[in-house]
Amino acid sequence: xxxxxxxxxxxxxxxxxxxxxxxxxxxxxxxxxxxxxxxxxxxxxxxxxxxxxxxxxxxxxxxxxxxxxxxxxxxxxxxxxxxxxxxxxxxxxxxxxxxxxxxxxxxxxxxxxxxxxxxxxxxxxxxxxxxxxxxxxxxxxxxxxxxxxxxxxxxxxxxxxxxxxxxxxxxxxxxxxxxxxxxxxxxxxxxxxxxxxxxxxxxxxxxxxxxxxxxxxxxxxxxxxxxxxxxxxxxxxxxxxxxxxxxxxx
Amino acid sequence: xxxxxxxxxxxxxxxxxxxxxxxxxxxxxxxxxxxxxxxxxxxxxxxxxxxxxxxxxxxxxxxxxxxxxxxxxxxxxxxxxxxxxxxxxxxxxxxxxxxxxxxxxxxxxxxxxxxxxxxxxxxxxxxxxxxxxxxxxxxxxxxxxxxxxxxxxxxxxxxxxxxxxxxxxxxxxxxxxxxxxxxxxxxxxxxxxxxxxxxxxxxxxxxxxxxxxxxxxxxxxxxxxxxxxxxxxxxxxxxxxxxxxxxxxxxxxxxxxxxxxxxxxxxxxxxxxxxxxxxxxxxxxxxxxxxxxxxxxxxxxxxxxxxxxxxxxxxxxxxxxxxxxxxxxxxxxxxxxxxxxxxxxxxxxxxxxxxxxxxxxxxxxxxxxxxxxxxxxxxxxxxxxxxxxxxxxxxxxxxxxxxxxxxxxxxxx
Ligand SMILES: Nc1ncnc2c1ncn2[C@@H]1O[C@H](COP(=O)(O)OP(=O)(O)O)[C@@H](O)[C@H]1O
Ligand SMILES: [Mg+2]
Numbered sequence: 263x264x265x266x267x268x269x270x271x272x273x274x275x276x277x278x279x280x281x282x283x284x285x286x287x288x289x290x291x292x293x294x295x296x297x298x299x300x301x302x303x304x305x306x307x308x309x310x311x312x313x314x315x316x317x318x319x320x321x322x323x324x325x326x327x328x329x330x331x332x333x334x335x336x337x338x339x340x341x342x343x344x345x346x347x348x349x350x351x352x353x354x355x356x357x358x359x360x361x362x363x364x365x366x367x368x369x370x371x372x373x374x375x376x377x378x379x380x381x382x383x384x385x386x387x388x389x390x391x392x393x394x395x396x397x398x399x400x401x402x403x404x405x406x407x408x409x410x411x412x413x414x415x416x417x418x419x420x421x422x423x424x425x426x427x428x429x430x431x432x433x434x435x436x437x438x439x440x441x442x443x444x445x446x447x448x449x450x451x452x453x454x455x456x457x458x459x460x461x462x463x464x465x466x467x468x469x470x471x472x473x474x475x476x477x478x479x480x481x482x483x484x485x486x487x488x489x490x491x492x493x494x495x496x497x498x499x500x501x502x503x504x505x506x507x508x509x510x511x512x
Numbered sequence: 513x514x515x516x517x518x519x520x521x522x523x524x525x526x527x528x529x530x531x532x533x534x535x536x537x538x539x540x541x542x543x544x545x546x547x548x549x550x551x552x553x554x555x556x557x558x559x560x561x562x563x564x565x566x567x568x569x570x571x572x573x574x575x576x577x578x579x580x581x582x583x584x585x586x587x588x589x590x591x592x593x594x595x596x597x598x599x600x601x602x603x604x605x606x607x608x609x610x611x612x613x614x615x616x617x618x619x620x621x622x623x624x625x626x627x628x629x630x631x632x633x634x635x636x637x638x639x640x641x642x643x644x645x646x647x648x649x650x651x652x653x654x655x656x657x658x659x660x661x662x663x664x665x666x667x668x669x670x671x672x673x674x675x676x677x678x679x680x681x682x683x684x685x686x687x688x689x690x691x692x693x694x695x696x697x698x699x700x701x702x703x704x705x706x707x708x709x710x711x712x713x714x715x716x717x718x719x720x721x722x723x724x725x726x727x728x729x730x731x732x733x734x735x736x737x738x739x740x741x742x743x744x745x746x747x748x749x750x751x752x753x754x755x756x757x758x759x760x761x762x763x764x765x766x767x768x769x770x771x772x773x774x775x776x777x778x779x780x781x782x783x784x785x786x787x788x789x790x791x792x793x794x795x796x797x798x799x800x801x802x803x804x805x806x807x808x809x810x811x812x813x814x815x816x817x818x819x820x821x822x823x824x825x826x827x828x829x830x831x832x833x834x835x836x837x838x839x840x841x842x843x844x845x846x847x848x849x850x851x852x853x854x855x856x857x858x859x860x861x862x863x864x865x866x867x868x869x870x871x872x873x874x875x876x877x878x879x880x881x882x883x884x885x886x887x888x889x890x891x892x893x894x895x896x897x898x899x900x901x902x903x904x905x906x907x908x909x910x911x912x913x914x915x916x917x918x919x920x921x922x923x924x925x
Contacts, residue, residue, distance in 0.1 A: 310878050338880035350875040354893025363889065364879040371880070403893075404875075420879065 269320035280484035289456035296481035341427030447472030467499035526639035533623035541637035571669030591659035611652025617643035640673035650679035738764025773802035777810035784813035806842035
C-alpha cells in the first residue's frame with residue numbers, strides 16, 4: 263500500500279524527519295507512537311503534501327505511484343486520507359456542500375460519473391450513523407462551533423464518505439471522552455477491510471484497546487526507532503518514553 | 513489656476529440642465545463650483561482616486577450613438593422597467609399598478625435640495641440632462657420590481673438625475689442596473705435622491721456592471737422617516753473607475769437602515785465606496801456590511817462615516833468592511849469613521865484585509881478538491897452574508913452569472 267524509505271523532511275530549514283522508513287500493506291493497521299515533538303504530525307503533513315515542508319531525501323511509493331510527485335488534491339484522489347489533529351473551522355462552507363464537491367472531484371479524476379443528489383444524501387445518512395454524528399452537524403459549516411469530539415467524529419465521517427485506501431489518523435483520540443473514543447474506534451473498525459489500511463498516530467495506548475493494531479512503531483527524533491506488536495504499546499504506557507530516549511541517545 | 517481651468521473646461525462640455533425642479537439649487541451649485549477646483553488627490557475625498565485621466569478625455573457629449581436593443585439589459589424579467597440610454601429616458605409602455613407613478617424627471621416641479629459634496633454633485637445640479645422620477649403613493653404596496661436601467665454607449669458623457677419617493681406606509685423594491693455597450697471612454701454621473709416616508713419599506717439593489725473604460729460616478733442621497741426600513745445593496749461587478757457615494761440621513765425615530773456592498777475587482781479597476789449614515793434622532797439602528805474580493809492590480813477604497821448626533825440616544829450602529837486579496841498587487845484603503853456625540857449608544861466598526869486562509873485551503877485540498885475549487889468555495893463563503901442580503905432572486909442570479917464569466921469561475925448559488 264505505502265512504502266516510505268529514508269524520508270528526510272524539514273520546515274523553515276529545520277530537519278524534523280531524519281531518515282524514516284515505514285511499510286504498510288493492505289488490510290493492516292499500524293500505530294505510530296512517540297513523545298511530543300517527535301515528528302508524528304510532520305509525517306502526516308508530508309504524506310498529505312503540505313507545502314510548508316520540504317522533502318530533502320527519500321521516497322514514498324503509494325500503491326505504485328510516486329506520492330511525492332502528486333499535489334495534495336491528487337493524493338486525496340488516489341485514496342490518501344488524513345484525519346487532522348486540529349481540524350480547521352471553515353465558516354460559510356457547509357460540510358455537505360464541501361463533501362459533495364470533494365466526492366465529485368474525486369469521481370471526475372477517476373473518470374466516474376457525478377453522484378446524484380439522492381444517492382449522496384442516502385450516503386450521508388448511512389455514513390453519519392457510523393460515527394453517530396448528528397445529521398444537523400453534517401449540514402452545518404465545516405467544523406464551525408463543533409466541540410472537540412464532534413470535530414474528530416466529523417473527520418471519521420468524512421473518511422467514511424470518501425472511502426480512502428489509506429487513512430492516517432493524527433491523534434484522533436486526543437480530547438475524546440471514553441464514549442466518543444468508542445464511537446470513533448467503532449467507525450474506524452467498521453470501515454476497515456482487506457483492501458484498505460490505516461495508520462493511527464497516538465500517544466496514548468488507550469485508543470489501541472479499541473483499534474487493535476497489527477504493528478506498533480515508536481517514532482522518536484524523526485525516525486522509527488522501534489517496531490513491535492500491540493504489547494509494545496502497553497510497555498510504553500507503563501514505562502513512558504524515557505527508556506527509549508536513553509537507549510537511543512546513548 | 514491650472515485646476516480652475518481644468519474645471520471650467522470640463523464643465524463647458526455639458527449643456528445646461530432643463531430640469532425645472534433643480535433651479536432652486538442652481539445658485540448654490542454655481543457658488544460651489546466657483547469656489548472649488550477640479551479634484552486632486554490632495555482632497556480627502558479623492559485621496560486615492562486620480563482624476564487626471566478623466567480631465568484629459570475627449571468626450572462626445574452630443575449624445576452618442578443611439579442603440580435600440582437596450583431592453584436586453586433588464587435583469588428582472590417581470591420588472592416594470594425604465595431605461596435611461598445615453599441620457600434619454602424610455603418610460604414603461606404600459607400603465608403600472610395604482611399607487612405608482614413613473615415619469616421623466618423634467619416634469620418634476622420641485623426636487624429636494626442636495627448637498628454639494630464635490631464638484632461633480634454641483635455639476636449634476638447644473639447639467640443633468642434627464643432622469644427618472646418614481647413615486648409610490650402613501651399606503652401602496654408595489655409587488656412588481658421597478659428596474660431603472662442606465663445604459664452608456666460610445667463616448668457618451670453626461671449627468672443624470674433621479675428621484676424616488678416612497679410615501680408613508682408604502683413598500684417598494686427598485687433595482688438600478690448600470691451597463692454599457694461598445695464604450696470608448698464614457699463618463700456618467702447619476703444622482704438619485706430618495707425619500708423614504710414614515711413606516712415605509714424600501715429596498716434598492718444597485719447592480720454595476722459597466723465596462724472597463726467607463727468613469728462611473730453615482731450618488732444616492734437618502735432621507736428616512738420614522739419607523740421606516742431602508743436597505744441598499746451596492747453590487748459592483750465591473751467598471752473602470754467607479755465611485756459610489758451614499759449619504760443617508762436618518763430623520764425619524766425607530767428607523768432601520770441596512771447598507772451592504774460587494775465589489776469583485778480585477779485588472780486595473782478602481783472602486784471607491786463612500787458612505788455616510790447620519791443618525792439625527794434617537795432609537796434608530798444601522799447595519800453596514802461591505803465586502804470585497806480583489807484580484808490583479810485592482811484598488812478598492814472604502815470610507816464609511818457614521819455620525820451619531822447629540823440627540824440620537826440609543827442608536828445602534830454597526831459597520832464592517834472586509835476584503836480578500838487574491839493577488840499580491842491588489843490593494844485596499846479602508847477607513848471607517850465613527851463620530852459620536854451622544855452618550856447612550858451602541859456602535860462598533862471593524863475593517864479587515866487579508867488573504868484566503870491557507871489552513872482552510874489545505875484542508876479542502878486534502879479532501880480531493882482542486883486549489884481552484886477550494887478557492888471558490890472559500891470566496892463564496894466569504895461573500896455569502898452579503899449575497900444573502902440580496903432580496904431580488906434574478907439579481908442574485910445575475911451576480912453569479914457575471915462573476916463566473918468574468919473570473920472564469922463556477923460559483924454556485
Ligand atoms: N514551522 C515550524 N518551524 C520549525 N519547527 C517546527 C515547525 N512546526 C513544527 N516544528 C517542530 O517540528 C517538531 C515536530 O513536530 P510535530 O511533527 O508536530 O510533532 P508531534 O506530532 O510528534 O508532536 C517539533 O519539534 C516542532 O517544534
Ligand atoms: Mg502531533
